[in-house]
Amino acid sequence: MSDTAIPPEVAADLEREQPPSGPRRMVLNMGPQHPSTHGVLRLLLELDGETVVKCAPDIGFLHTGIEKEFEVKNYQQAVTLTDRVDYLAPMSNNLGWSLAVEKLLGLEIPPKAQWMRVMLVELTRLNSHLVWLATHALDIGAMSVFLYCFREREEILKLFEMFSGQRMMTSYIRIGGLALEPPRGWYRRVKKFMDVFPSRIDEYENLLTNNPIWIGRTRGVGKISLEDMLDLGVTGPMLRAAGLKIDARKDEPYSSYEKFDFEVPTRTENDVYARYQVRLDEMRQSSRIVRQAMDGMPEGPWKAADQHVVLPDREKMKTQMEALIYHFKIVTEGFRVPEGEVYQVIESPRGELAYYVVGDGTSMPYRVHMRTPSFGNLQATPEMVEGSLIADLIASIGSMDFVLGDTDR
Amino acid sequence: MLPDNLRDRAAAAAVEVFDSDAVMGGKFDRGELTLEIAPAKIASVCGFLKYDRQFVRISSVTAVDRYPREPRFEIVYHLHSVEHNQRIRLKCRLAGDAPRIESVTGVWRGANWYEREVFDLFGIQFTGHPDLRRIMMPDDWEGYPLRKDYPVTGSRV
Numbered sequence: 001m002s003d004t005a006i007p008p009e010v011a012a013d014l015e016r017e018q019p020p021s022g023p024r025r026m027v028l029n030m031g032p033q034h035p036s037t038h039g040v041l042r043l044l045l046e047l048d049g050e051t052v053v054k055c056a057p058d059i060g061f062l063h064t065g066i067e068k069e070f071e072v073k074n075y076q077q078a079v080t081l082t083d084r085v086d087y088l089a090p091m092s093n094n095l096g097w098s099l100a101v102e103k104l105l106g107l108e109i110p111p112k113a114q115w116m117r118v119m120l121v122e123l124t125r126l127n128s129h130l131v132w133l134a135t136h137a138l139d140i141g142a143m144s145v146f147l148y149c150f151r152e153r154e155e156i157l158k159l160f161e162m163f164s165g166q167r168m169m170t171s172y173i174r175i176g177g178l179a180l181e182p183p184r185g186w187y188r189r190v191k192k193f194m195d196v197f198p199s200r201i202d203e204y205e206n207l208l209t210n211n212p213i214w215i216g217r218t219r220g221v222g223k224i225s226l227e228d229m230l231d232l233g234v235t236g237p238m239l240r241a242a243g244l245k246i247d248a249r250k251d252e253p254y255s256s257y258e259k260f261d262f263e264v265p266t267r268t269e270n271d272v273y274a275r276y277q278v279r280l281d282e283m284r285q286s287s288r289i290v291r292q293a294m295d296g297m298p299e300g301p302w303k304a305a306d307q308h309v310v311l312p313d314r315e316k317m318k319t320q321m322e323a324l325i326y327h328f329k330i331v332t333e334g335f336r337v338p339e340g341e342v343y344q345v346i347e348s349p350r351g352e353l354a355y356y357v358v359g360d361g362t363s364m365p366y367r368v369h370m371r372t373p374s375f376g377n378l379q380a381t382p383e384m385v386e387g388s389l390i391a392d393l394i395a396s397i398g399s400m401d402f403v404l405g406d407t408d409r
Numbered sequence: 410m411l412p413d414n415l416r417d418r419a420a421a422a423a424v425e426v427f428d429s430d431a432v433m434g435g436k437f438d439r440g441e442l443t444l445e446i447a448p449a450k451i452a453s454v455c456g457f458l459k460y461d462r463q464f465v466r467i468s469s470v471t472a473v474d475r476y477p478r479e480p481r482f483e484i485v486y487h488l489h490s491v492e493h494n495q496r497i498r499l500k501c502r503l504a505g506d507a508p509r510i511e512s513v514t515g516v517w518r519g520a521n522w523y524e525r526e527v528f529d530l531f532g533i534q535f536t537g538h539p540d541l542r543r544i545m546m547p548d549d550w551e552g553y554p555l556r557k558d559y560p561v562t563g564s565r566v
Contacts (some may be wrong), residue, residue, distance in 0.1 A: 063546065067555060233466065233522075244491070340438060352468065358473055367473045369469065371487070
């Protein structure tokens with residue numbers, strides 16, 4: 001558009017705001033409906049030409065008061081809330097919540113349930129990383145990667161649907177174990193998928209890793225020092241791409257992770273490209289874990305033996321009075337959780353996910369706080385993008401892999 | 410006063426040596442260490458833990474409303490030492506009337522949004538915070554939703 005197209009009154013306004021002698025800066029409102037902000041993130045940018053001088057993230061558009069809602073649900077009902085926090089990694093949240101409550105209860109989970117949980121959480125990680133790769137590549141301009149990633153993601157969602165009846169909000173990991181045993185034929189289907197999946201990762205690599213455009217858009221972009229990241233609360237793959245070997249699955253193992261053989265991939269370049277490499281390597285490690293879990297699945301029950309917490313088998317209810325009474329008690333009033341507080345940390349696909357649960361002896365939690373990885377990661381946005389070009393900002397925030405549901409809760 | 414059973418916990422003992430007035434109590438429960446800190450001392454204790462005990466990360470800041478009990482609010486800090494693979498929980502109790510506590514943003518910049526969230530949802534003032542605005546709720550919102558005397562459901566319009 002030429003200068004003559006600006007109406008005179010707008011030109012006068014511009015003139016008043018920016019004296020011609022000083023630097024000409026523009027304030028750009030990016031989001032909350034911008035496609036590359038993946039949800040409803042609003043970034044207020046102050047631009048000098050194409051350079052971002054100042055960036056102020058504005059969140060809260062997706063705030064749904066889930067933490068308040070927890071206080072009026074009983075512990076088992078609240079599992080359904082955890083799905084909706086991070087909708088790309090529902091089962092990681094199921095697991096974090098269940099582990100926290102089980103820690104309060106002092107509940108022992110049988111090995112089969114633990115291994116199943118590990119397997120499901122790793123499938124969730126694959127699912128989440130696939131969506132990340134698809135949308136991140138799409139933002140930068142590689143359209144076809146999106147289609148390939150969603151092909152595999154669809155297969156994972158079908159696996160989820162097969163055992164839980166739901167594609168995304170599975171609520172499958174429950175306090176005390178799992179909701180049900182997976183149906184017949186499920187393991188075979190997982191095996192079939194895992195047989196081809198590693199070659200699919202190679203396919204993505206063929207499309208991107210040596211692609212000069214991809215390298216040009218990502219290498220050396222989005223740098224931020226490790227000290228700054230630790231100070232600002234960044235966790236997960238971003239720290240690992242800066243060379244810090246930190247992973248709750250190794251450092252504070254939960255749900256039998258210490259019995260699995262896997263590596264924590266790291267890079268030292270600390271740019272968007274390194275984060276891409278770390279996440280691709282993580283997908284390879286996750287497939288390894290799923291395979292190990294499948295091959296070494298222990299025999300035994302898939303839920304804990306505590307009749308005060310776990311619903312009795314259907315068959316028992318038909319023959320035993322006691323089982324029927326427990327069923328009635330658990331369904332109508334839930335189970336009581338002793339007084340106390342726990343902080344359960346797990347490694348979600350995005351980083352450190354922690355559930356802070358305060359129990360008061362009743363069947364409903366007194367207070368629940370979710371320390372979500374996206375919230376901490378987003379806080380580093382200004383540090384990361386100030387001084388860079390606006391086109392690089394898209395690549396930088398894509399490499400953070402945040403989910404706004406996870407940020408705003 | 411640090412309870413005797415916590416004396417062999419290195420981090421707890423170090424805080425006690427650093428400032429014995431700051432420690433009001435503590436417990437070791439379910440594998441997690443909690444120290445209760447005098448609210449006026451929180452920033453100095455946090456600074457000590459970060460620079461002398463390598464708690465380089467603040468994992469989260471949150472609050473618990475004990476309404477109608479007094480002191481009403483508990484401010485809860487979860488710190489993480491990457492080097493020692495260790496976590497610690499600090500807790501400050503504040504009275505319900507005009508709750509106010511020193512900000513720890515001077516120690517970890519990452520505390521910024523967490524404190525804003527606690528301010529937004531519990532109405533606790535953090536003195537020395539660089540940008541204390543609502544973060545989740547709209548700017549003109551009235552009341553503090555996570556307080557226990559705030560209703561879960563609203564009236565139908």
